[in-house]
Amino acid sequence: MSQELTGKRIAILVTDGFEQVEMTAPRKALDDAGAVTTLISPKSGQVQGWNHQDKADRFVVEQDLQSANANDYDALLLPGGVANPDQLRMIPKAVEFAKSFFTAHKPVAAICHGPWLLAEAGVVRGHNMTSWPSLKTDLTNAGAKWQDTEVVVDRGLVTSRKPDDIPAFNKKMIEEFSHQHVPA
Numbered sequence: 001m002s003q004e005l006t007g008k009r010i011a012i013l014v015t016d017g018f019e020q021v022e023m024t025a026p027r028k029a030l031d032d033a034g035a036v037t038t039l040i041s042p043k044s045g046q047v048q049g050w051n052h053q054d055k056a057d058r059f060v061v062e063q064d065l066q067s068a069n070a071n072d073y074d075a076l077l078l079p080g081g082v083a084n085p086d087q088l089r090m091i092p093k094a095v096e097f098a099k100s101f102f103t104a105h106k107p108v109a110a111i112c113h114g115p116w117l118l119a120e121a122g123v124v125r126g127h128n129m130t131s132w133p134s135l136k137t138d139l140t141n142a143g144a145k146w147q148d149t150e151v152v153v154d155r156g157l158v159t160s161r162k163p164d165d166i167p168a169f170n171k172k173m174i175e176e177f178s179h180q181h182v183p184a
Contacts, residue, residue, distance in 0.1 A: 004034065008075065010038070013076065015083075019051075020051055039059060044064055078117055079111060085115075086113070089120035098118060107176040127157050129144050130146065153176060
């Protein structure tokens with residue numbers, strides 16, 4: 001695979017309850033493209049991944065959210081899972097961390113339930129996006145233009161619906177993350 005992301009630092013924000021494949025498959029694609037990825041969480045130690053309704057593997061938290069600074073990263077990945085973004089959107093530091101990527105015009109990729117955090121951060125207004133279907137009303141009410149399609153790219157924001165969309169999501173995520181600057 002090409003090394004089009006060499007030198008790029010990518011933040012991956014999760015807490016317990018993330019859909020494991022929505023973190024591991026995009027992370028592998030980013031790593032394979034030459035990026036340096038960091039698993040960030042408000043939890044210390046390890047976070048619990050899920051495979052739909054069942055517990056899956058545990059992963060080591062590489063940076064505590066309290067000490068994380070978006071200025072140290074070139075882009076943000078937000079995996080889904082129902083519990084993960086629902087918990088994150090209740091943590092002001094997580095909301096501010098996600099919002100700061102938009103403020104700095106840095107690309108963000110969110111899959112499945114991941115966009116919930118972006119709705120909470122107040123950054124989806126006017127964006128074309130997709131998500132797990134149950135978020136359609138939340139995202140629409142937050143001002144997004146929701147579409148039912150495997151991947152949507154809009155001004156540096158890459159969104160997808162579900163694990164089946166990961167190949168298309170990864171391709172577009174790498175394209176967007178390789179850009180130097182994202183327009184407002």
